[in-house]
Amino acid sequence: MTEAATAPGAPQHLRDRARWATTAAGRWSSRLPSTAWDSLLSALLLVNVVTTRPAQELPLPLALTAALTLPLLWRRRAPLTVFGTVAATAFAQWLLGIQLPADVALLVALYAVAAHAGHGRRRYDTLIAAAVVEAGVLLACLRWTTDGAFLTPFVAVTATTVAAAVLGVNVRTTRAYLAAVEDRAVRLEQERERQARLAVAEERTRIAREMHDIVTHNLSVMVALTDAAVYAQHRSPDRATTAMLRISETGRQALTDMRRSLGVLRTDEPDAARHPLPGIAQLAALADQMGAAGLPTRLAVHGPHAHVPATAQLTVYRLVQEALTNTLKHTPAGTHAKVLVRCTTGTVAVEVTDDGPRAPRPAAVPPSGHGIPGMRERAAAYGGTLAAGPLPGGGWGVRTRLLLDSGGAASA
Incomplete structure (x- = not known):
């Protein structure tokens, strides 16, 4: 039973x-x-x-x-x-x-x-x-006791009394030690479970942040290219065809990025499908993509970046990508953007600015949005703080500096 x-x-x-x-x-x-x-x-x-x-x-x-x-x-x-x-x-x-x-x-x-x-x-x-x-x-x-034989039985029984007391103390001490060991094992097991739950939550947050950046950026670019293709389909069919090809290329890149981000969740995902993470070297292609979508972008990278960890380079890429995506969505046509990346021995400074109007942008820092908060989380992982807001001479700017010797760099 x-x-x-x-x-x-x-x-x-x-x-x-x-x-x-x-x-x-x-x-x-x-x-x-x-x-x-x-x-x-x-x-x-x-x-x-x-x-x-x-x-x-x-x-x-x-x-x-x-x-x-x-x-x-x-x-x-x-x-x-x-x-x-x-x-x-x-x-x-x-x-x-x-x-x-x-x-x-x-x-x-x-x-x-x-x-x-x-x-x-x-x-x-x-x-x-x-x-x-x-x-x-x-x-x-x-x-x-008889015949004056007092000392011998007294010593014998006293020794027995001491032995009983010492034996009881030893048993109590052993029991307390075993209870402490068991309690420690339980607490260690609970701590391992808590760490595992935190790791899972952190990984879910990271994947959600990656998916937000990938989907938001690529969809914004595709929407802008689609509008351009519709506008040029009668006046300039060649430009419309180029825009449609760009849309197709952007969609394939989005699928590749999603497969790479979600591939860690599948044990049967082949390694060949996992492309290298985008980094500082891919910022030029990102600037070209934004220019084709209607946001002319000028890129300047100062200092060597070979020593920058791959995850820190991914953070730089995502910060620039999110900042340019916000500019593309919330500024009128004719706006120009500038990306400046400075690499030193222990830091990477990122600055993204545009010359758009100073009017408030409703979606720039929305109450329930994930763009700016996600950028702050990425910067905080490397000991940096992110400043985003209107510029004194007009336009919008995003600035941060990543510390390569912080906890995030060490974990990378």
Whole structure:
């Protein structure tokens, strides 16, 4: 029945019931041996009293033995209470002058205090309990030793008392160490799961940002080229044909970029379909594409860029692409754009400006848009801040500087 309930196809309530039964059985099996041993000890000591005492003397020794041993069944739940009960019974036994083998229960109760006492004052509880037992040992040796043989039994029983206390402390320490190790393992597992969730969320954000840049840019270019082709189809068929070819080329490039960005999500994607990431070297082609779409763009790259990591170059490319796409969408015909990239040993500065009108652009920083926020996220990954806004002499500008020795560069 258990196997059927825990099978993958079993209903959820059956699987929950089987899991509960298994857990309960495990807890019962872990508690059964200790309880059984305590019960067996009590039974043996009671049998010893019955078999070694005359019938007329049985009631009092039997009652004392029961009072000494039966509380041991609760020694793990209430060790201090059990020890107090056993110690009081042992003192009453000493006052009555009755010797019983059940005095071993006092050592078991001391062990329980050392092993199972609460977290607050258990060190002092163990010392106090050991002192009480030692006082009982002294009283017992003074009363029942004969022929002056006091020292030998006193030392022997004292050593047994110390051994019981030390054994209980060791068991408690071992249990606490194992609990700490288990808690650490659980926390490490939770931390790994949290890191995995963060990695997944970060990867989803990165892919969403890539898809936004690819789709927005290419669709804006295709729309602009389509308008140009429609306008020129009667007056200049050659220019219309060129524009349509540009549209086709832009669409194929968009498909390639999407396949490359989404290819990491598929294990069966061939490596041949994954083209190199666009970088600073591809900015010239991007400027030509924007010029064909109706936004003449001038590009200037200062300094060598071979030392710039591939992911940092991709960030530069996407920043320029998004800035030019915004200019293409929100400025009238005749606007010109300028892209300036400065590469140094530890930084890459990017500046994209245009000479369009200073009128507010509704979609430049929309309340729910992703363009400017996505650009800020890309710049922040390399320790940079992005400034976007109107220029004093007219037009719009986007500026940022990437730090190549920041956390983003290191992860790249």
